[in-house]
Amino acid sequence: MLEWLSDNRASIAAVLILAMIGTFVWSIVIGRRQAKLTANDEVFGDPVRTKGGWYWAVCGVSALFLLWSYYSWGVGRAYFPNAANEMCQIAKLEEAVSPIKAALPIGSRYYKSTLLASRNSDQLDDLEAQLGGTVFADAEKSELLDVIGQVRELIANSSNPTNMGEEPKAELLSLAERLNDLSSDIAAGPHGLTPSDEALAQPKWGTTFTEIPILPITERGMLFDTASVEAAEIAAAFNKIRNKFPANDVLIDDIKTRIDALKEINESGEFDELDRADREDYVKAVERIFKRLDDGLIFPAAALEDVGTAIANLDAAASDAQGGLRYADALFFPGPGIVKSRTQCTEQGAARWLPKPTDVVATFARLANPDVENGGGYRGFPLLWWDWLPIADVIAFFIPDWIADVWPGEYASHGPDGTITPNFKDNLLAFAQGDVSLGYIPMLDGHIWDSLFRVLVALGLGIFLGVPLGLFMGVSRFFKSFFDPLIELYRPVPPLAWAPLILTIFGIHDDGKIFLLFMVAFAIMVISARTGASGVLLSKIRASHSLGASDGQIMWNVILPNAMPEILTGTRIAVGVCWGTLVAAEMLAGTTGVGFIENIARTVSDYELIWVTILIMGVLGLVFDLIMRWIIKRTIPWRGMG
């Protein structure tokens, strides 16, 4: 069932999107009708005008869903399920011709040759200008000037069409012809091309981590795929062409010998260290420019014209061959489209980091599947499930080992026959370490539960210790003055700043994270309980005294209930802050938890997983808050009524 749903996610999305468009339109119709009904009863600014209006909520949610679907290419995939594969083939062709385009003013502003000529000429000008201030002797200076002039000549020679040799000319011409042939092939259409079985057996778009099937599965795709192979060959041939001719060969040899001679003088002459370094730097700078020019990469602009025209033809042919896909691309695939890089095709723009709604649901379903052996859960651990927990482990959690250590007596040692008879102290140790069998209880399990457990334990400890301290701080000068500096010193530090230290001290397992969260919850609970306690009306306290209540009774029966609203509000804040801190702490270190999943997802750029964890956190945070709001409503209906 799940399998089937997963495989048909594009069709499911297609139905859902239609339904959402219907809902969107319908909610607007209802909303407008309702607005007309009430228009005359309420003036602008009347708070009643914010009441109700569920249809606008429906409208907002469906709009959000549609926007999400659109920008994640969910709409595109739903109605053009093969588009990504075809766009991938087009991207292959694009990738294949990109080396040729890089040499032409297509995609960039200038010919590559133009850039080479102008940049190197500029640098030669700079060197010439510096020459006057160097330590070279006059004779050497004129020699260097000469060499620079020769390098300039090299550039000029290469740029002159009349100098160009017959061989590179013919090669360029033949490449242009091959490109034109390719264009006609593409224009002729995909006759007789059929996708291979291997290609048809590929998983559908988005159903695996690879996302886009790379082998062509349509005729049109086949056409572009085949073309891209030929284009790649043409590009390779193009890259090999060099603008070489005898006049430049002579010049190159001459420059080489003269530079070598200069280097020889630099090495053998008697110069002090600084001067030698200056001389060597200068000659090296000249040589570097020369080296860039000696392999014939500068072509006369006219020589590349034919290839440029052929590439333009090819682009036009490819664009025509795309047919309707061009419009689908423009309309339903916002962003730069699909790019082929080495081994895979990837979505670019919003679709890259915004997964499609159906994919998020599918990933969540995969994670939520408790069948860990068959690909469920995450890293061999379910998302949220249950398991049998040994009771002994629970007891061992609460009984520290040192209780056994301080128990009077000695641990048993092995007897003369090599056997060990455990005494009470040994048994106590086994108990404290959970080495006994006491049966099992069912217990929640999984990444989500681990995160929840950490928050709940830390929060429980924070409330249990923080509220009493806060209450005493609210009523006692000693408690207030003694503990205030301590708490105010650690509280303003962001919890995550403590994390590296605490994780080092307590280890990366639950202890450290629980302690970190405890610190957060404790400070919040102390402050809120204290505020609540010090806010008791004096007349209430005086009345209780006159009614014969003792200090302890007043604390428990008057101050605590009176501080309850602040304590509960504090708890609500603490839950939120703990939850936020926990996820961050789990991202720093650990092997389980929602934050851990996101951390791993981040390192492998699995955006679907990242979004799933974000949604889990959001939903759990919301659930926490709703529970707290419900508790507050139930327990302190008298809040603010005193």
Added chain:
Amino acid sequence: MADLVCENLSMTFTNPQTGAAVHALKDINFTLKKGELLSVLGPSGCGKTTLLNLIAGFINATDGYAKLGGKTIDAPGVERGMVFQQGALFEWLPVSRNVDFGLRMKKNNPEENVRLVERWLDIVGLQGFGDTPTYQLSGGMQQRVALARCLINDPEVILMDEPLGALDALTREKMQSLVLELWKETGKTIMIITHSVEEALLLGERLFVMAPRPGRVHKEYRLPFAERGLKESLREIKHDPYFSEVREEILTMIWDMEEEIMGRA
């Protein structure tokens, strides 16, 4: 012989801003016999609340002492019940739990508590309101709860600081009758502070008019109206010529004091 005796009772505060001494009370001397009803009247800031707080034991006198039944007062106690103007009910508890608060604090038998609560709710006219949260009651009913909560503890003296000050005129009149009834039925010593001259006259078997700076008892009256109020309607008493005469006299007195304060300020 549970008389309330004040001798040379004085209270000096230091103004927290200026550090100057404020003579809130100076040499207060009086004896309140068991079962007497005393009302205290005076311009704002003349030390009425301070006097009551001293007797209740919330603060300690700088000089002199107050005694109840021969015992010097130095701390709050169940034998001196308090009724505040408002805000002293425990809003997180329902009416019955507010009323039996004192009994619960001394770990009284719970069954007896239930019986007593019922009886006292009956007396103050709140039968059937035991489970109502106090914040759902009107101001007058809340003060009835405060009265019941105080009386259920069976104190020897009841101290009230402007208990009816926040009520509307009609409710106020009903509550005045209730106070008189309770006074008659229980025979308690009651000391009631008010800023309403009429109320002071109606609820004062004895009446102190206090003057400020330093706070002192300026004039004392013995009046028949409280006794009469038990039998006659309060509204009729207000039309009595003697009532009007005393009222005018006291009003003039307080008016003059206020003038003097203004003049000095």
